[in-house]
Amino acid sequence: xxxxxxHGEDLVNPAETGPMPAAADDWWRTAVIYQIYPxxxxxxxxxxxxxxxxxxxxxxxxxxxxxxxxxxxxxxxxPQRDAxxxxxxYRDVDPLFxxxxxxxxxxxxxxxxxxxxxxxIVPNHSSSEHAWFKEALVAPPGSPARDRxxxxxxKGPDGSEPPNNWTSIxxxxxxxxxxxxxxxxxxxxxxxxxxxQPDFNWESEEVRSEFDDILRFxxxxxxxxxxxxxxxxxxxxxxxxxxxxxRTVDPDGRHTFATTPFMGxxxxxxxxxxxxxxxxxxxxxxxxxxxxxxxxxxxxAHWVRPDEMHQAFNFxxxxxxxxxxxxxxxIGESIRAFSAVGAPSTWVLSNHDVVRxxxxxxxxxxxxxxYGLGPxxxxxxxxxxxLRRARAASLMMLALPGSSYVYQGEELGxxxxxxxxxxxxxxxAWFRSxxxxxxxxxxxxxxxxxxxxxxxxxxxxxxxxxxxxxEWGTLARDVQAADSTSTLAMYQTALAERAERRLGSGTxxxxxxxxxxxxxxxxxxxxxxxxxxEPLPLPGNVIAASESVGATIPKDVTVWVERTVPTA
Ligand code: GLC
Ligand code: CA
Numbered sequence: 001x002x003x004x005x006x007h008g009e010d011l012v013n014p015a016e017t018g019p020m021p022a023a024a025d026d027w028w029r030t031a032v033i034y035q036i037y038p039x040x041x042x043x044x045x046x047x048x049x050x051x052x053x054x055x056x057x058x059x060x061x062x063x064x065x066x067x068x069x070x071x072x073x074x075x076x077x078x079p080q081r082d083a084x085x086x087x088x089x090y091r092d093v094d095p096l097f098x099x100x101x102x103x104x105x106x107x108x109x110x111x112x113x114x115x116x117x118x119x120x121i122v123p124n125h126s127s128s129e130h131a132w133f134k135e136a137l138v139a140p141p142g143s144p145a146r147d148r149x150x151x152x153x154x155k156g157p158d159g160s161e162p163p164n165n166w167t168s169i170x171x172x173x174x175x176x177x178x179x180x181x182x183x184x185x186x187x188x189x190x191x192x193x194x195x196x197q198p199d200f201n202w203e204s205e206e207v208r209s210e211f212d213d214i215l216r217f218x219x220x221x222x223x224x225x226x227x228x229x230x231x232x233x234x235x236x237x238x239x240x241x242x243x244x245x246x247r248t249v250d251p252d253g254r255h256t257f258a259t260t261p262f263m264g265x266x267x268x269x270x271x272x273x274x275x276x277x278x279x280x281x282x283x284x285x286x287x288x289x290x291x292x293x294x295x296x297x298x299x300x301a302h303w304v305r306p307d308e309m310h311q312a313f314n315f316x317x318x319x320x321x322x323x324x325x326x327x328x329x330x331i332g333e334s335i336r337a338f339s340a341v342g343a344p345s346t347w348v349l350s351n352h353d354v355v356r357x358x359x360x361x362x363x364x365x366x367x368x369x370x371y372g373l374g375p376x377x378x379x380x381x382x383x384x385x386x387l388r389r390a391r392a393a394s395l396m397m398l399a400l401p402g403s404s405y406v407y408q409g410e411e412l413g414x415x416x417x418x419x420x421x422x423x424x425x426x427x428x429a430w431f432r433s434x435x436x437x438x439x440x441x442x443x444x445x446x447x448x449x450x451x452x453x454x455x456x457x458x459x460x461x462x463x464x465x466x467x468x469x470x471e472w473g474t475l476a477r478d479v480q481a482a483d484s485t486s487t488l489a490m491y492q493t494a495l496a497e498r499a500e501r502r503l504g505s506g507t508x509x510x511x512x513x514x515x516x517x518x519x520x521x522x523x524x525x526x527x528x529x530x531x532x533x534e535p536l537p538l539p540g541n542v543i544a545a546s547e548s549v550g551a552t553i554p555k556d557v558t559v560w561v562e563r564t565v566p567t568a
Pocket of ligand 1: 082085086122193229230291352353
């Protein structure tokens with residue numbers, strides 16, 4: 001039976017003294033933030049690409065689900081070479097997604113429903129179609145227009161070798177040589193991602209002040225915060241020295257971009273201090289969330305020191321194996337590392353860059369970051385096991401103190417779409433790797449809303465920019481909304497109970513139920529995840545469960561049970 005003795009200390013969400021509501025300004029400390037990938041959420045005009053009016057028309061469903069905020073992946077004008085993470089104008093909306101008026105309407109509707117709106121901002125690089133980059137291409141070497149990016153002469157007698165040996169995160173060299181108007185090759189420019197995504201030079205004061213203004217532009221339109229793309233990039237080591245990455249994954253298969261000359265540089269913190277001041281000009285309730293792939297967690301926590309950003313995505317949690325000891329360790333480390341700087345921990349299991357957790361948690365083969373999943377990937381996941389574990393993992397995550405991210409479709413238990421035909425794939429990583437990496441299309445497939453409608457209700461015409469798998473009919477939102485045992489119903493119950501019981505601002509205390517069981521208390525809830533073969537006797541009244549349980553909790557199931565809290 002249970003041994004109530006905690007393993008060590010209580011793990012307290014910082015700046016909270018108990019189960020108290022977070023102050024209004026601090027909403028982000030406990031928020032559940034729902035990530036919308038605009039091109040795949042809902043299509044209002046039938047062109048097969050999701051858009052802002054499509055989002056606005058479905059916001060009430062997210063309010064009903066019980067999330068506190070939405071984060072929108074980029075909707076700015078863009079040639080869409082990296083699905084909008086290649087921005088050509090930071091102060092407008094791509095006609096593909098709508099207009100500025102549509103963005104205003106979306107923000108207004110969200111606020112009316114009590115949802116905050118976080119915009120994605122991409123400061124590391126622009127699109128090669130950005131006016132500044134076009135200006136740079138026609139400007140001479142050494143000109144101020146070129147100094148907003150990284151233009152360098154090539155090596156070798158005729159400058160035909162790249163200025164250094166850096167490689168792109170999307171595979172291949174991180175440099176591309178320009179072809180001048182007269183057809184001759186010129187200088188090289190740096191791009192840590194696709195050739196169409198030139199890196200900005202953040203030593204340039206002009207770049208810095210331009211971004212201050214971009215933030216102000218969106219804050220004035222009512223945006224509540226920003227998810228900052230590649231927040232570990234921006235600053236490059238002086239002199240751009242050669243660097244060879246020996247491993248992009250650690251021995252556990254976890255993604256690593258420790259400190260390199262192009263990532264995780266300390267100089268980046270000045271930028272975040274500056275951004276903090278800019279968002280605070282508007283109000284203490286506006287927030288910044290870092291996409292910072294830096295490890296270990298103690299270093300990641302530098303991104304969320306009190307005068308920098310508010311949150312950083314907890315990728316180490318996302319990448320942790322489905323094992324009791326590993327989960328316990330990462331959860332404890334996360335709360336400790338972020339608490340040490342006064343920030344809440346965040347929790348995330350899926351996003352638009354990784355294999356959906358309903359597939360990932362049942363993968364039998366190696367799957368390094370960015371490889372994605374396709375028909376030829378080793379160790380294909382078992383769909384039933386994957387969904388079972390995904391539900392257990394999500395229910396466990398939603399009971400953790402701090403702020404949680406939910407990626408669109410995970411509330412439906414959507415798996416990765418493994419069988420996208422090669423001819424339909426669109427991720428630049430797929431093309432740049434010559435098909436060696438499937439990339440991220442499999443987690444970006446348009447959502448199923450209605451089981452019997454064309455494109456499962458994603459668009460009236462049945463068009464969908466990526467094909468949807470046939471099995472998704474049974475996972476559609478309308479089917480799940482009518483089924484009290486569905487994944488959707490589980491999320492809705494969990495989010496309502498989480499809010500009611502103020503779990504986001506609670507304190508975590510481990511409960512020892514043996515090596516095969518992850519168990520902890522948070523306020524009035526005891527959370528138990530059984531990862532062992534032995535079914536566990538159910539120790540109390542069930543508040544929420546990842547599968548319907550009888551007298552015992554089976555393997556790969558999480559339950560929240562009522563806990564009697566001793567009165568002080
Ligand atoms: C981030 C985004 C990813 C994008 C990359 C380049 O990692 O999440 O989707 O491809 O940055 O902007
Ligand atoms: Ca559309």
